[in-house]
Amino acid sequence: xxxxxxxxxxxxxxxEAIEAMPGVSRKADxxxxxxxxxxxxxxxxxxxxxxxxxxxxxxDRKGFDMRLVSLTTPxxxxxxxxxxxxxxxxxxxxxxxxxxxxxxxxxxLPSLPLGDVAASLKELxxxxxxxxxxxxxxxxxxxxxxxxxxxxxxxxKRIDELRIPVVEHPMHPKFNADMQDMNLSILVGxxxxxxxxxxxxxxxGIFERYPNFPFLVAHTGAGLLxxxxxxxxxxxxxxxxxxxxxxxxxxxxxxxxxxxxxNDHEVLMxxxxxxxxxxxxxxxxxxxxxxxxxxxxxMEISTAQKQAIIGDNAQRLFRL
Amino acid sequence: xxxxxxxxxxxxxxxxAMAKLPGxxxxxxxxxxxxxxxxxxxxxxxxxxxxxxxxxxxxDRKGFDMRLVSLAPPxxxxxxxxxxxxxxxxxxxxxxxxxxxxxxxxxxLPSLPLGDPAAALIELDRIAGAPEVAGVAxxxxxxxxxxxxxxxxxxxAKINALKMPVVEHPLHPTFAGDIQDRNLSVVLGFWFDTQxxxxxxxxxxxxxxxxxxxxxxxxxxxxxxSAIDRLDWATPRWAKNLKQPASFxxxxxxxxxxxxxxxxxxxxxxxxxxxxxxxGTDYPYIDIDFAHVSDLPLxxxxxxAINGDTAAKVFKLA
Numbered sequence: 001x002x003x004x005x006x007x008x009x010x011x012x013x014x015x016e017a018i019e020a021m022p023g024v025s026r027k028a029d030x031x032x033x034x035x036x037x038x039x040x041x042x043x044x045x046x047x048x049x050x051x052x053x054x055x056x057x058x059x060d061r062k063g064f065d066m067r068l069v070s071l072t073t074p075x076x077x078x079x080x081x082x083x084x085x086x087x088x089x090x091x092x093x094x095x096x097x098x099x100x101x102x103x104x105x106x107x108x109l110p111s112l113p114l115g116d117v118a119a120s121l122k123e124l125x126x127x128x129x130x131x132x133x134x135x136x137x138x139x140x141x142x143x144x145x146x147x148x149x150x151x152x153x154x155x156x157k158r159i160d161e162l163r164i165p166v167v168e169h170p171m172h173p174k175f176n177a178d179m180q181d182m183n184l185s186i187l188v189g190x191x192x193x194x195x196x197x198x199x200x201x202x203x204x205g206i207f208e209r210y211p212n213f214p215f216l217v218a219h220t221g222a223g224l225l226x227x228x229x230x231x232x233x234x235x236x237x238x239x240x241x242x243x244x245x246x247x248x249x250x251x252x253x254x255x256x257x258x259x260x261x262x263n264d265h266e267v268l269m270x271x272x273x274x275x276x277x278x279x280x281x282x283x284x285x286x287x288x289x290x291x292x293x294x295x296x297x298x299m300e301i302s303t304a305q306k307q308a309i310i311g312d313n314a315q316r317l318f319r320l
Numbered sequence: 321x322x323x324x325x326x327x328x329x330x331x332x333x334x335x336x337a338m339a340k341l342p343g344x345x346x347x348x349x350x351x352x353x354x355x356x357x358x359x360x361x362x363x364x365x366x367x368x369x370x371x372x373x374x375x376x377x378x379x380d381r382k383g384f385d386m387r388l389v390s391l392a393p394p395x396x397x398x399x400x401x402x403x404x405x406x407x408x409x410x411x412x413x414x415x416x417x418x419x420x421x422x423x424x425x426x427x428x429l430p431s432l433p434l435g436d437p438a439a440a441l442i443e444l445d446r447i448a449g450a451p452e453v454a455g456v457a458x459x460x461x462x463x464x465x466x467x468x469x470x471x472x473x474x475x476x477a478k479i480n481a482l483k484m485p486v487v488e489h490p491l492h493p494t495f496a497g498d499i500q501d502r503n504l505s506v507v508l509g510f511w512f513d514t515q516x517x518x519x520x521x522x523x524x525x526x527x528x529x530x531x532x533x534x535x536x537x538x539x540x541x542x543x544x545x546s547a548i549d550r551l552d553w554a555t556p557r558w559a560k561n562l563k564q565p566a567s568f569x570x571x572x573x574x575x576x577x578x579x580x581x582x583x584x585x586x587x588x589x590x591x592x593x594x595x596x597x598x599x600g601t602d603y604p605y606i607d608i609d610f611a612h613v614s615d616l617p618l619x620x621x622x623x624x625a626i627n628g629d630t631a632a633k634v635f636k637l638a
Contacts (some may be wrong), residue, residue, distance in 0.1 A: 030557040175495025182523050183558040192512045203502050223543035227511055229581035234507040241502050264549040266587035273583060289553060
């Protein structure tokens with residue numbers, strides 16, 4: 001079974017809500033179009049992505065069995081905080097309905113209106129038990145606020161109680177005004193924001209206090225494993241960090257799951273050796289990078305291990 | 321020959337000059353003391369590091385033949401542009417004089433006053449012929465301006481004409497203010513800034529236009545090597561004018577071993593080859609020894625290349 005854990009459903013209600021915001025305009029882009037505001041990318045747009053059947057045709061053509069779909073960046077956090085709860089309902093309902101009509105092929109990862117923590121708790125309870133829902137999608141930061149901020153503590157607590165899988169997706173970093181050239185806010189900024197998020201979650205003790213939910217990190221940890229020696233050293237020297245952690249830094253990292261979307265052979269092998277065969281899950285990043293399973297097929301590991309990465313791990317973790 | 325390509329010279333005069341800049345404060349930290357300004361960490365230091373025999377003693381103890389020394393962050397760029405040429409002259413002279421008496425053990429990587437590109441050209445000419453000078457040190461950004469900015473084009477042209485090795489070192493990114501918690505501006509921000517710097521130099525065609533000088537990237541690329549496939553995916557979309565995919569340029573650069581972590585080093589080895597890796601200690605900060613290279617599952621000749629043979633050739637040390 002081939003299960004894609006990193007893919008997007010471009011909900012019409014999501015685009016409508018973005019285009020209804022003041023100051024948003026359309027601009028040409030290698031993807032087709034881009035919605036921009038204040039000179040900064042908000043989200044790419046291609047008319048083809050708005051066709052809900054296009055996704056399934058692509059999956060059929062490529063022989064993919066199942067796909068988990070979520071909103072893409074900027075998730076719901078671009079909307080005014082007071083509106084996020086309502087927009088979340090509309091967008092999540094559209095996504096869940098889309099998946100439930102094809103429940104043998106698609107599952108939803110709804111988003112939480114994290115700009116409004118109380119509304120997030122309600123939305124979490126509302127969607128958690130829906131048939132078409134496999135987990136929750138979460139951005140690497142919420143309009144510039146780190147996920148490890150104390151305000152989100154009740155959300156992590158509830159997620160932990162529900163043991164619902166959380167799938168992270170990079171957001172534009174808070175500081176992305178400094179990297180608008182050559183699409184760098186996506187190319188490198190996304191990686192930075194995922195790295196910052198994981199490090200802050202670990203150093204601030206979120207995974208220590210809430211150890212019972214699976215957390216899947218996008219883009220194979222976004223280069224975080226490269227920096228492991230430095231992180232270890234920094235943690236050892238910094239008493240402020242170690243007070244939140246009862247285990248070595250690496251143990252928290254090893255408790256996470258990574259998707260394969262860095263798409264680099266060496267990075268995948270490194271992640272495989274560090275995380276182990278059960279903690280990697282294949283993803284396409286449809287409709288953006290839109291990979292196939294070739295990178296995983298090319299890994300120097302057993303057929304059973306490849307199968308675990310391409311589908312078995314996700315099937316077990318997301319109860320598919 | 322065993323050569324350390326990533327090490328710093330700690331100048332008391334330079335630290336005192338920085339401490340006198342308006343708004344700068346000095347306070348104790350985990351290393352010894354730090355300079356900070358506007359709530360942002362600027363530099364860490366320790367009194368013991370000002371002792372001029374300290375680096376040599378450490379080299380002897382660890383069995384290093386040669387070390388290339390440069391200023392640590394924030395480099396010269398912390399000074400106002402109009403002060404940089406003067407500070408460059410005296411601090412480069414101090415570094416060169418320090419290496420002069422120990423030319424068999426130490427070589428200098430002087431800094432350029434890039435806040436004033438015209439002065440940087442003059443300083444480059446002034447120091448380039450000195451026998452103690454092995455190359456120049458460059459920060460990953462110049463007071464927030466990317467190294468690929470057009471204003472630096474004459475500097476790259478001159479460096480290229482001189483075929484002068486350039487050793488990159490990370491600096492605090494423009495967005496350091498957003499990542500002050502838990503020293504993240506150093507721990508992650510330095511890596512991010514190196515990655516941004518190299519990505520921009522590649523995608524803006526600096527290495528395509530100026531292919532004749534060696535460029536050594538700190539901390540094993542700060543994540544650039546892992547992102548090679550992502551950069552190739554980006555080339556036809558956002559860097560259409562490049563003649564080759566981004567990885568072509570990334571593979572021509574050299575990378576020090578200061579990621580330290582064996583899988584990262586092996587990943588770099590497999591992606592770019594042993595001949596493009598150079599041993600570094602990050603003295604006096606991380607200050608590692610040879611173990612991180614000796615323990616790699618590589619052939620003896622490859623380890624010898626990483627530990628110094630390649631650096632000896634590239635920096636013409638023998």
